[in-house]
Amino acid sequence: MVARFLPLKSVVRAGxxxxxxxxxxxxxxxxxxxxxxxxxxxxxxxxxQIVRIAPEVxxxxxNVSVSDNQLVKKGDVLYRIDPxxxxxxxxxxxxxxxxxNASLRQKTEDASRRRxxxxxxxxxxxxxATQDMSIAQAQQRSAQVAVAMAKLDMEHTVLHAPVDGYITxxxxxxxxxxxxxxxxxxxxxANSFWITGYFEETKLHGIHxxxxxxxxxxxxxQMLPGRVVSIGRGITDANQQVDAQGLPSVEPSFSWVRLAQxxxxxxxxxxxxxxxxxxxxxxxxxxxxxSASKSPPPGRLISxxxxxx
Amino acid sequence: MLSEFAIAGIYLPPFFVYACxxxxxxxxxxxxxxxxxxxxxxxxxxxxxxxxxxxxVSILVLxx
Numbered sequence: 088m089v090a091r092f093l094p095l096k097s098v099v100r101a102g103x104x105x106x107x108x109x110x111x112x113x114x115x116x117x118x119x120x121x122x123x124x125x126x127x128x129x130x131x132x133x134x135x136q137i138v139r140i141a142p143e144v145x146x147x148x149x150n151v152s153v154s155d156n157q158l159v160k161k162g163d164v165l166y167r168i169d170p171x172x173x174x175x176x177x178x179x180x181x182x183x184x185x186x187x188n189a190s191l192r193q194k195t196e197d198a199s200r201r202r203x204x205x206x207x208x209x210x211x212x213x214x215x216a217t218q219d220m221s222i223a224q225a226q227q228r229s230a231q232v233a234v235a236m237a238k239l240d241m242e243h244t245v246l247h248a249p250v251d252g253y254i255t256x257x258x259x260x261x262x263x264x265x266x267x268x269x270x271x272x273x274x275x276x277a278n279s280f281w282i283t284g285y286f287e288e289t290k291l292h293g294i295h296x297x298x299x300x301x302x303x304x305x306x307x308x309q310m311l312p313g314r315v316v317s318i319g320r321g322i323t324d325a326n327q328q329v330d331a332q333g334l335p336s337v338e339p340s341f342s343w344v345r346l347a348q349x350x351x352x353x354x355x356x357x358x359x360x361x362x363x364x365x366x367x368x369x370x371x372x373x374x375x376x377x378s379a380s381k382s383p384p385p386g387r388l389i390s391x392x393x394x395x396x
Numbered sequence: 397m398l399s400e401f402a403i404a405g406i407y408l409p410p411f412f413v414y415a416c417x418x419x420x421x422x423x424x425x426x427x428x429x430x431x432x433x434x435x436x437x438x439x440x441x442x443x444x445x446x447x448x449x450x451x452x453v454s455i456l457v458l459x460x
Contacts, residue, residue: 096437104439104447111447114454121458122398122411129400129409303399305407310397372399386398388417388460389410393401 125383126293127374128286130349131302135367136279138250139270142168143243148263155257158277159248165272168244168265177237180230187230191223251277280365282313282354284373287347293377294318300354304371308393312357315375319351411457418453425452 146168153165198216201208252274259271282302286294300313326337354373359365374383398410426445429435438444 100437100439103437104444107444107451108447111450111454114451114458118454118457127398129407301397303397305400305402370400372397374397374399384398384457385459386410388456389398389401389413392413393399396403 121382121384124289124293126286126290126377127372127383128284128290128349129372130285131282131354131371131373132285133280133282133304133365133367133369133371135281135365136276137255137367138252138274138276140165140246140249140272140274141268141270142246142265143267144168144173144240145267146170146172146244146265148259148261148265149244150261151257151259153254153257153272155254157254159252159254159274161248161251163248165246165248165254165274166259166265167246170241170244173237173241173244177234177241180233180237184227184230184234187223187227191220191227194220194223246272248274250274253277275367280356280359280367281316282356282371282373284352284354284375285349286352286375288350289347291318291350291352294352294375299376301374301376302354302356302371303393304369307363307371309360310390311359313354313373314357316353316355319353322348322350414457414460415453418449418456421456422449422452 149167149169151166153159153163159165194216198213198220201213201216205213255273255275257272259265263271265271284300294315296315296317298315300315302311302313303309304311326335328336330336352375354375376382401408401410401413425448435441435444
């Protein structure tokens with residue numbers, strides 16, 4: 088009842104409330120810039136180059152020299168294919184080479200003999216003998232190549248690791264039939280780990296190749312330094328897929344709710360602790376340092392909690 | 397830096413953690429403000445409290 092007759096008090100009351108509301112609005116705007124628009128993401132995945140090793144020749148696997156998840160050095164033997172068949176093929180090629188050598192010797196002698204008897208044999212006969220010699224030379228070369236190929240196939244029965252790496256999901260056993268060109272061992276290149284950050288398209292403006300980044304992998308307190316290598320320049324557009332009649336299958340979408348697409352950004356690890364076990368597919372959070380005013384929140388509270396728990 | 401926060405296998409966004417920390421601080425602040433009689437000097441206590449809690453969460457996320 089008293090307040091009604093005191094306009095000054097009413098003004099102060101409204102003023103205090105409005106000032107707090109305005110301050111809240113300003114702070115919320117800053118929060119939005121820092122939390123939603125600055126370049127950080129919870130959607131990071133560790134990736135690695137995977138070498139899919141396929142034999143160049145088909146055959147039964149004689150023995151597998153590696154075990155699952157083993158670290159192999161470049162050049163280590165992975166497995167051997169039974170070479171018996173290829174030994175026989177090599178013997179056959181060598182025999183054909185011997186025959187070609189003998190044939191060439193014979194044709195060469197024939198040709199030189201005919202050339203010496205130039206007055207007694209027809210010119211046509213000499214020409215034919217010379218040509219026979221050339222053909223025998225070509226056949227000898229062909230037989231030599233066949234021997235080299237048989238030797239190469241022999242070498243290909245032993246498979247070596249092309250890079251330092253980890254054997255993954257080994258499902259190859261002695262007695263399996265290895266088919267040429269069909270990968271049967273996956274080798275994760277030990278020196279190729281990087282992390283892909285899937286950043287919303289709204290955050291991409293603050294990300295430039297070469298920028299420093301910080302990575303926190305799930306379950307590892309320590310922050311890892313990284314560097315932006317490149318930004319992916321394409322993701323699938325589902326609307327581009329065509330149906331059986333060649334028409335694009337355009338999805339109807341809501342006009343109100345829109346999800347920002349996520350663009351993969353490749354980030355290299357600057358240095359990794361010795362004892363860290365990295366596996367392709369691990370998840371983590373990534374923050375990219377940016378010169379723009381919209382820098383991500385410091386997150387000291389989260390770091391503290393990570394240390395405590 | 398902000399990052400995922402896991403409690404018993406549930407991955408929480410960092411904002412949620414900040415909001416959880418802000419809640420007891422806000423309750424304590426409201427108690428003290430009520431005892432100091434500040435609410436006699438505000439227009440809509442509900443609006444005032446809401447704005448105050450937003451300020452608190454924003455400051456926590458931005459500077460802590």
